[in-house]
Amino acid sequence: MSTAAPPPTPRQRLDALPSAPLGAWPTPLQRLERFTAATGPAEGTEVWIKRDDVQGVALAGNKVRKFELVLGQALADGYDTLVTTGAAQSNSARAGAASAAAVGMGCVLLLSGHPPPQPTANLLLDRLLGAEIRFAGDASWSELNRGVDELVAELARAGRKALAAPVGCSSPLGALGFARAFLELDAQLTAAGVDPSAIVHTTTSGGTHAGLLVGRALTGRSVRLIGVDAAAMFPRAGDALAGLAHDAATLIGLDLDLRPDDIEVISTQLGARYGAHTRAANDAISVLARTEAIIADPIYSGKGLAGLIELVSSGSLAGPVVFWHTGGYHALFEPGHGTPVADGSR
Ligand SMILES: Cc1ncc(COP(=O)(O)O)c(C=O)c1O
Structure with a gap:
């Protein structure tokens, strides 16, 4: 009697998706000793960085x-x-x-x-x-x-x-790129013996955050995922991200029903609007550059980094924390950003 093979697991389905070979993976995971000291966090806080600003194809990014x-x-x-x-x-x-x-x-x-x-x-x-x-x-x-x-x-x-x-590129399939990214980081954290309390990253169209939510569900790792909003693209970010994470998970046969309240997004670093420069982001960019020679940008990663500094220096996050550098330093070389107008503003 022949027994049918079991259906592939969500993780196997994720691994089997067709993929164009573009990046150089894994991107580095580094401990930021001097940056951590410069941000004056609580005793025992350690900032790590996941470097998606470093990759294989045309100046990289998430x-x-x-x-x-x-x-x-x-x-x-x-x-x-x-x-x-x-x-x-x-x-x-x-x-x-x-x-x-x-x-x-x-x-x-x-x-x-x-x-x-x-x-x-x-x-x-x-x-x-x-x-x-x-x-x-x-x-x-x-x-x-x-x-x-x-x-x-x-x-x-x-x-x-x-x-x-x-x-x-925040379609459900695009977002799954960050489910794979979570698995990549998960393996690096395990190898380094680091168990972070949170991963902090910039969020705008939501694919990065939604994919990380799917990846976290696949591994069962307990870590907060905190998006720092740099665009206010959605009237209710929690609804939009829960919906995108659900649709992405469904593509690999995973039933992921998150409540909007399960999703952590902070909006304190947006400034006047998407694309507007802020003092906090500019300061964050310069601290990272001076202490670690890593370059962030004023529109995206600098705002995410400013959010991380806000959380760490206020004592809201302690222990090891990962900042996911999503790239984007090109904006440093462009004074105006040519920003889309907000939906519903005209
Ligand atoms: C450098 C950088 N970081 C973060 C983001 C936000 O990622 P997501 O659109 O997946 O929310 C973007 C989006 O354009 C980006 O360019």
Whole structure:
């Protein structure tokens, strides 16, 4: 009598997803002794950093993990072009352009704002990487996402098979890139004998946070995941993240029903709006640079780092704590950010 093989576990299904080989994994996990001392935390606090600012493809960042899965599936399904979107200086759009170039696919970017006289920072890289760029003017995040769908239809009429990736590549499949990332960190923590009380990272479109929630559920590790909001993209971040984590988990057969209250997002570092510089982020960037020679940026990772300093120096977090550096230092080289307007503000 033959017995049927057991169905694959969620973790096996995650491992079996098609993946484009883009990054150099694992990214380093480092202890930040001098930075910890400089932030004046409670006795026993130790800040560690997970360096997604260091990777294999075109200046890195958290989006590469998402594009590995999205483009892995796209290649398996015979797509020839990636269409994605974001602010004029979007890290995600630049990572999309880089990822598409790295696997030989075309890339069309829909960016908010208007063409500048001279492309700089991420926009300069988008051009170098061969992306075709369309400007959407003063568009909101949801208008950008709708514009991507229209572009896909336009390209289909021209005979191209184009795949849409939303703002931040935060589709359920993209988010699973951060479920894999959690497993990567989990193994590093185990090897280093470190059991952090929290992982702190910047959050905007939610794929990073949602994926980490899925990864945490897969390992059963008990660690707080704290997103530092840098965009106020959602009216209720808890609902949006719980929904995205649920949809991502469902793709690998995991039933993950989080309550919005289970999700920790702090909004104290946003400043005036997405893209606005803050004193706290600028100070955080300079402390990290001077103590550890690691570079963060004023729009994303600097705000996340400022959130970590706020939590550690107020005594809200103690023991080992991991800051997930999601990359994005390119914004340091661009004074204006070409930001989308808030949904519903017009
Ligand atoms: C450098 C950097 N960090 C963090 C984030 C936020 O990640 P997510 O969109 O997955 O919330 C982004 C998004 O663009 C980013 O570019």
